[in-house]
Amino acid sequence: MPCNKPRLYIALYPSGVRNNEELKYHWAFLIGPKVEKGEVVPGTRCHVKNSGVGWTYEEARLRNIRNTTNLLARIVVAKIQDEERLIALLHRVPIIQGDSNWRCLTWIANALAEIAKDGKCVSSAQLDWQKIEAFARQYVGDKTANGRYQPAPELLRAKPTWNMLENKESIP
Template structure:
């Protein structure tokens, strides 16, 4: 019987620091259903964000995980086996204030290491940060070069999604 477990995605957003390749994107996680048959697909965003008060962890429900404000792309990286366990891991990760080089991508890389070490919250998965980061940067750069983010109407459509488990694009 086929599984209908939720999926874990890496999400890329513009960071506002376009002239620094390493800091060009804001990184986070999205959780959404396997089947995305409706116009709006509910899910959640889990990430750290920098505010005037410092870095904070944020977990928010989304009406449509396929198209959040300013989302550039989703990269499917895992089938979730135990969602509460996964969320507890993400909630428990340290949020570092004292290191000026610590940021959202540092948190995501650390999260992937903890998810891999746990071995129970996800099943089939690609958790290698170096591979994910290189692919995600290239994927968004190619979409940008092809003009995907130039039109306001394009930004209202479901965002490009790549499935790293099946090595294929799953939405335009």
């Protein structure tokens, strides 16, 4: 039986804070198909964002998860076993207001812990937040240092993608 399970990605975006490594990126989940045919691959982004009045959960269908606005990179962290269960779980991950140390990456780390605890929404997975965070920061840092996001035509290409399950890059 062929295995064509959707994939769960960690996505990194610039946060707008350049002089603080800890706050440098905005973190989100992307959900997309295993096989990405063509230039446009629809999917879903799930994340929390601070609109100035507090943190809110947002789930949005995306026209193309290979190259969303400001996307820096995608990291495959899991094969999705039950997408509906995963989405429901993400809706239930607590959002904390009024704590200056709580951010989007806190929510991502908490969500990964809940996904691991659930044990049913994903199958093969790398859910260790410390490994994911360290790798993702290094990966995007290396791509930035090597000029991957400059000049402007580079921004139109599908964004760098690393598969932590297979330990290989699928889009340079």
